[in-house]
Amino acid sequence: MQVKLYRVSGKIFTGWTWQKFTLEMLATKESEVIERTYAHFGSKHGLRRCHVKIEEIKEISPEEVSRQRRHIVQLLNMTKIAVR
Numbered sequence: 128m129q130v131k132l133y134r135v136s137g138k139i140f141t142g143w144t145w146q147k148f149t150l151e152m153l154a155t156k157e158s159e160v161i162e163r164t165y166a167h168f169g170s171k172h173g174l175r176r177c178h179v180k181i182e183e184i185k186e187i188s189p190e191e192v193s194r195q196r197r198h199i200v201q202l203l204n205m206t207k208i209a210v211r
Contacts, residue, residue: 133160140178
């Protein structure tokens with residue numbers, strides 16, 4: 128099972144209007160990306176799934192990751208994680 132980088136874009140309903148969003152995340156397949164996107168907006172913003180419209184899921188290369196999310200590339204390059 129290989130972990131890949133994905134960029135998700137779409138719209139969320141914020142009470143009065145639909146606002147665009149873009150997320151970058153690590154996942155093994157597209158269905159995991161969809162579930163994690165719904166979970167993110169449900170837990171952080173209290174939105175239901177019907178208020179989240181996913182328009183595009185795209186697999187991206189590490190060079191395409193935005194500057195603010197460079198930590199994702201570092202996680203992708205790790206070979207092992209030590210847990211205490």
